Amino acid sequence: MPNSIDLLPLWEAPNQADLLLTHEAIQPFIHRTPVLENASLNAMSGAKLLFKCENFQKIGAFKMRGAASAALRLSPPEREKGLATHSSGNHAQAVALTAQILGVPAYIVMPHDAPRVKVAAVEGYGATITYCENTPQDRQRTLDAVVAKTGAAFIHPFNDYGVIAGQATAAMELIADTKAVLDVVMAPVGGGGLLSGTALATRYFSLQAETWGAEPRNVDDAARSLASGQIESNVSNQTVADGLRTNLGDKTFAIIHKRVPRILVVSEREIIAAMRHVWERMKIIIEPSCAVPLAAVLRYPELFAGKTVGIILTGGNVDVDALPF
CATH class of the missing domain: 3.40.50.1100 (Rossmann fold)
Structure with missing residues (x-):
């Protein structure tokens, strides 16, 4: 066992001090993943895109x-x-x-x-x-x-304040390692652990950025929940983005409802196209769930034109014998 720092249980949404201590405590368990930029994708989107590459994280994902x-x-x-x-x-x-x-x-x-x-x-x-x-x-x-x-x-996959605090550290590193001032930080949303953590990190550590979510249209419960003000569910879980099939929990929804002003939805075709763009242009492997925020940037160019956008690339655990393209 590594020399790690034991943390206190969290009974409410983590604050700035909680996030800082969490980031220090989990160092023996994680890599500090790089932030990459790609000129081709910048030109394609009309924005400056900065990708936090959690596909290079231990186990191949931010989790x-x-x-x-x-x-x-x-x-x-x-x-x-x-x-x-x-x-x-x-x-x-x-x-x-x-x-x-x-x-x-x-x-x-x-x-x-x-x-x-x-x-x-x-x-x-x-x-x-x-x-x-x-x-x-x-x-x-x-x-x-x-x-x-x-x-x-x-250990709940997302609806746990300790999990949320850990997921927040990806955005903390993105903000710390980016010289440019971010306008938007984007994460995909399934159960909401990453998006709620990203929203907290952005609130505490960024000068001006907002946190926006992105979601497959086939499983758009988070977007509908944000619109209705209550947790909605999906009738089907059929999406190529297998990591985003889960509904929000009460803890994640409460943070997202307060801190995330916009969740954009995209089609299956758009997700697959965005995934292929990253493979071909950035020469890195990402899984379908990971491509959803980029798909949203490309789907709604008027929202991102001229902005500096941080995107959490969530993971790269894809079955290469069953690629969607």
């Missing part, structure tokens, strides 16, 4: 930040019984690797149709996988049974 933050808030006796979660992939990998680093067991509930590359990675980190049907109800029911059997601590 490592939140998992480490939440685990470090458990007491040693709680931690020793192991970590548990349900996830289709990236959060599963993050919890599995966090547990491996801490030297404790990991128990992961995954849907039968989770991407193969993500299942293989979870297995590679030594976690015990229990499969379930790909519905929120069956995920939770299966997880409850695993927790009852093992006594492991549940």
Whole structure:
């Protein structure tokens, strides 16, 4: 186990001091990922785009930040019984690797149709996988049974203030490592852990930037929730952006409703095109969920013209045998 700083549990949305301490505490668990710019994509969008490349993060996604933050808030006796979660992939990998680093067991509930590359990675980190049907109800029911059997601590994929504080550190680094003054910081939204964390980091550490979200039109519950003022749900979860199929939680919604003025929606075709642009122009691998903010920039050029925009590239765990383009 690395020499890490134990963190106190968070019972309310993290403040600036909480985020600073979280960032310090999770250093043994994360990489400081680069911020990249691409002239071709700038020209295509009419904006200055600065990409925070969390596809280069440990486990290939930003989720490592939140998992480490939440685990470090458990007491040693709680931690020793192991970590548990349900996830289709990236959060599963993050919890599995966090547990491996801490030297404790990991128990992961995954849907039968989770991407193969993500299942293989979870297995590679030594976690015990229990499969379930790909519905929120069956995920939770299966997880409850695993927790009852093992006594492991549940680390929620997004609706947890410790997780939110960890995810906020990606935007903190983006803001700190960017010389230009940002007008907008963008993140995709599924359950809302990254977007709510990004909104808090932007509020505390940026001079003028707003946080905007981006979401597939096929699973646009967050955009509808922002419009209605209450948590909405999706009838279907059919989108190529498999990491964004989840509905908001009460904690993430409360922060997003207060701090995020705009969530833009894009089509499946636009997501796939944006993903391909990044592969071809930036020469880096990103997964479909990761491409949603760029798709929004390209879909709504009038909103971004002349602006400096920070974009969280969330991850690169894609099955290269099943590319959407």
